[in-house]
Amino acid sequence: MLEINNLTVEIGGRRILKGVDLDVEAGYTNVLFGPNGAGKSALLMTLMGFSGYNVVEGEIIFKGEDITNMSVYERAQMGMGIMTQRPPNMSGVKLYDLLNVISKDMKDTEALAEAIDMVRFYERDVNVGFSGGEIKRSELLQLSAQNPDFILLDEPESGVDLVSIEQLGKTINSLLQKDCKCPGDRCCHGKSALVITHTGQVLDYIEADRGYILCNGTVMCSGNPREMLTEIKEQGYEECIKCKLMKI
Numbered sequence: 380m381l382e383i384n385n386l387t388v389e390i391g392g393r394r395i396l397k398g399v400d401l402d403v404e405a406g407y408t409n410v411l412f413g414p415n416g417a418g419k420s421a422l423l424m425t426l427m428g429f430s431g432y433n434v435v436e437g438e439i440i441f442k443g444e445d446i447t448n449m450s451v452y453e454r455a456q457m458g459m460g461i462m463t464q465r466p467p468n469m470s471g472v473k474l475y476d477l478l479n480v481i482s483k484d485m486k487d488t489e490a491l492a493e494a495i496d497m498v499r500f501y502e503r504d505v506n507v508g509f510s511g512g513e514i515k516r517s518e519l520l521q522l523s524a525q526n527p528d529f530i531l532l533d534e535p536e537s538g539v540d541l542v543s544i545e546q547l548g549k550t551i552n553s554l555l556q557k558d559c560k561c562p563g564d565r566c567c568h569g570k571s572a573l574v575i576t577h578t579g580q581v582l583d584y585i586e587a588d589r590g591y592i593l594c595n596g597t598v599m600c601s602g603n604p605r606e607m608l609t610e611i612k613e614q615g616y617e618e619c620i621k622c623k624l625m626k627i
């Protein structure tokens with residue numbers, strides 16, 4: 380689904396990502412860990428094609444196509460969607476109007492809005508004056524509306540209180556499993572995702588397949604995400620970057 384080869388990225392002339400190699404197979408949910416400032420958000424922004432993230436080396440292959448130089452719009456058209464860490468306020472744009480423009484199926488979108496208590500935000504300007512949790516729900520609703528098949532989530536649980544994390548986690552999980560026709564609760568060819576988590580809280584609700592640790596703009600290790608999280612919690616990132624984790 381996604382193949383990142385030797386990706387090297389500069390922001391304002393500063394090298395932020397250095398030779399990143401990372402894959403996400405179709406139907407897999409992979410997780411990106413790493414300390415503050417490692418370049419996790421920069422990687423997701425680069426994958427989505429935001430301006431200012433200059434790829435100076437390497438390539439991004441998505442669904443077999445080289446998308447390294449494609450626009451955000453083209454990537455979105457191909458099925459890529461993102462929930463950013465700090466989404467912008469959109470003054471003058473009402474949430475309902477935005478949803479109406481981006482929804483693949485407005486009935487579906489309205490049902491989700493109902494379920495996550497976002498209907499009362501329809502007439503409000505997107506994100507303006509929203510609390511941390513409300514912003515995340517609004518972003519998730521917009522993401523679901525587009526129904527992408529490759530999903531980038533940047534610390535979805537940040538700024539969300541402990542009670543709301545459960546609802547958010549469950550909503551994310553149903554988004555990842557949406558349109559899945561597989562029997563049981565594990566999808567073999569549904570949506571694919573790359574999820575940044577600092578706290579690992581979201582992993583209580585989604586089934587993650589593989590974890591990566593990014594440090595100083597470089598992928599240091601990959602492995603079982605649950606084992607990695609335990610190791611990170613016990614040892615911190617210092618030990619992890621020595622690659623004591625089993626590589627699989």
Ligand code: ADP
Pocket residue numbers: 390391393395413414415416417418419420421422431
């Ligand atoms: P993470 O998400 O892992 O905490 P980021 O990807 O946000 O880290 O940031 C990685 C590094 O890139 C940081 O040192 C940050 O200051 C720098 N950076 C991010 N965006 C910009 C920008 N627009 N201009 C200059 N430096 C930036």
Ligand code: MG
Pocket residue numbers: 406407408555556566567568569570571
């Ligand atoms: Mg899946």
Ligand code: MG
Pocket residue numbers: 419420421464533
């Ligand atoms: Mg970040």
